[in-house]
Amino acid sequence: MKWLDKYKVIHPKLEKETDYPHWAISLTSTLLNRTGTWRIFRPLYQDQIPPCNNECPTNEKIQGYCDLVKQAKFAEAYKLILEDNPFPAITGRVCYHPCENSCNRKDYDDAIAIHCVERFIGDWGLKNVALAKPKVKNKKTVAIVGSGPAGMAAAYYLGLEGYQVTIFEKQTKLGGMLRYGIPAYRLPKAVLDTELKKLIKLGMKSKTKCAVGKDITIDYLRKNYDYVIICHGAHKNRPLGVPNDKAKGVISGLEFLSQINSGKKPKIGKKVAVIGGGNTAIDAARSCLRLGLKPMILYRRTRLEMPAVPDEVDACEAEGIRIEFLVAPVKVLATKKGKVTGIELMRMKLGKPDASGRRRPVPVARSNFKIKLNAIITAIGEQVDLSILTPDIQKTEWGVKVDRLGKTNITNVYAIGDCVTGPKTVVEALGAGKRTAFQIIGATEKIISKTDKPVKFTDLNLDYFEHQDKTKIPEISVAARKKNFKEVHTGYNKEMVLKESERCFSCGVCNKCDNCFVLCPDLSVIKDNGEYEFDYDYCKGCGVCAHECPRNAITMIEESKVEEQ
């Protein structure tokens, strides 16, 4: 019992009243009494997974960078994002932000505008942080087929480890769907070009105007490179499948956008119908408006079933574009020479849910009607061009067949992005690219799986949070958007980003708020160098710290189960 010596005291003799203290005060130090032995439950500082991090397809440490932004540590925040996503200036603009949909704050007042924080940091980093160079040298070679987000992410993380990466791109410039699919009012080309410099700095080579499957074969790549990553996307247009669907004046949405994004002005008539309810349809319609055309959207289900990002649909309507719901094309109307004059439509109603969980549109009998048009843009989904693949690569119904980490049935051949999943999102492609790169590098510990136990809204102690509305996202007026492709959202400034990040609950992650330290009735939270530690000699395990932790970063476990932990 050596520790006892420290507190050794000679007990005064209490022989008469005057020997006593003036009230009931212990005569020896209470440090002698190691009340920690009474404990049945033990508090542990144990960070949990915030829902935003969990939902992000690139596993960005969102809570982490919001915390750094709160402290105005922008460079650190930027570096933290780059661990998981090399291109925050892009995702900050175009990501459909599943993080915000899962944000616990949405149940309190409004989700954090995470994408705006990300965009600010992304832009700040491009201006202020030097581009990364390869960390090591590596002789292994990698061929990447397609320069969209999946390929870009893979190239970045492989490049960091010194892999010799060559990207093959069919188009004249790099970027894939980011360049040719997404209009400049959402992602200015200059931002994309600046982000692409990161890959050049890492020594990536590129072969543009080189269509794999035509100019060069997958077989050739397999023979000449150590690894092949197929990520050529899903660009094949799906025809309407109604009479006259190849009439003059019918154009695919992607083709239309690609022309605009290549700097051309598509020659189409003034009154345009865009058919479809996805992001391509919205992008095409909003682009029409900017070209001075008169677009409308025709969609066979309702707003609720639209696959497009709700914010984009809102913006579309704000710009005055009419969306006609519950209509499906029956026939394209055309002149004898095959020039579009209109479309015959049929009213639909919603039936039982289909495989996607959305209610299936069912035709309403004798509801046909016609509208006059000069052009039709089809945006009813894109398909993967599987013709470029060698026959030995296994395929699914819609794309290349791979395992969870992008491996095909052929050793050292990977496939990622839309060519695997069908048309999906930028962020999912980035995530897939990163995971495949980690797989090739052998950094499998960095490949994070989603947890089914992220911090829930009900896990938080809301007594410690004040209501605060989302910081308004600045944008240019509807009038200012006419006939140009100026970026609609102008982004947060420093003041706004500090204010918005301050709203983050920091779910499940200790952000040193001092609550446990202040409220521990046994003074058993010790603060050392800014870090907390429990003094288990005296902690009685009352659980006040865990209960009062605003963000659920303290867990109580039974003493008998401590060993298991």
Place this chain on the structure above:
Amino acid sequence: MKKVITGNHAVSYGAQLARTQVISAYPITPQTQVVELLSEFCASGKLKAKFIKVESEHSAMTACIAASLTGVRTFTATSAHGLALMHEMLHWAAGARTPVVMANINRAMGPGWSVWTDQNDSLSQRDTGWIQLYCESNQEVLDTTIQAFKIAEKLLLPVMVILDAFVLSHTSEQVDLPEQSVVDQFLPRFELKTKLDLSHPSAYGGLTNPDHYFEIRYKIQKAHEQALAVIKSVNDEFNELFGRKYGVIEAYRCDDAKVILVTSGTITSTARVVIDTMREQGRKVGLLKQKLFRPTPTEQLREVLFKAQKIAVIDRNISFGHSGVFAQEIKSSLYGLAGAPPVFDYIIGLGGRDVTPDAIYEIIDNTFKTDVPNEPIIWRGVRL
């Protein structure tokens, strides 16, 4: 500086001039104005104190005890049911020897619900170990509040300053507000010898077995016994600086009195007028104002009362099943003295029913006319 203020605000100014450092209170009619003004003082910076908001009087007293144990000057105020809710903590405050000062506005206990004055709330707390001082005027309220801190800190006992609901609490009178510098001279910052100290953690108020409990209780009683001398010296010192004194009791025209009337609180000032009238009529009557209720000023009471032939006690309270509380105290003080005068216990004015000069006149007159009290309680003003 002279100012016309209510009794409640006299309390607030007293606590402010005493440079109270921590205030924790919960509002209750008729006390609310006391803490209202104090919170304004805190907000404006006139008083540099921490105002701790709480959800109940029990917590208010708990906060005061804890604050006081760290060695800061601590104040609260309450009334009636609020005081009753504090009951457990009143024992604690005295048992932990904390010099907390509290103003209690005498209000009748419910039910029936009442906001008007009587003394049952504070007298019910007789045995908690608190010093109790009853006040007659707003000036006395202010002066007593300032003195209460000094008494409490010298004895390490909590002190209750008591004033009548509405008759004082909400009635404005001219009050002489002393200069801060003089109050500072009278009441310098105090140092608690044994206070909560993080670097020397000890157990405070913990389990105390039969081997030790008794001695600590003995010390509380000894402190109460010292209180009479301490209160007197504090009073004298106050008188020197401010020119006003109150004593633990006050004997008014008692020297040759055959009947002495015993009063407390504001009934005293009404009684003074009646005594003067009766003296003019040639009747030998005196008045004893009992300001200090706990500890009981037995010697002082005996000295004055023993000379009279009869004693009439006005009790604006009742200890159910016995009699008026002040009368019991007076009887007990005189017990064992050969030839002690008989004590007439008049219970009057419960729940704030008015106690008029005529009623007091009749009480004294009745005492003159009656040899010995025929019943333990003589009811006045109750519809029988």
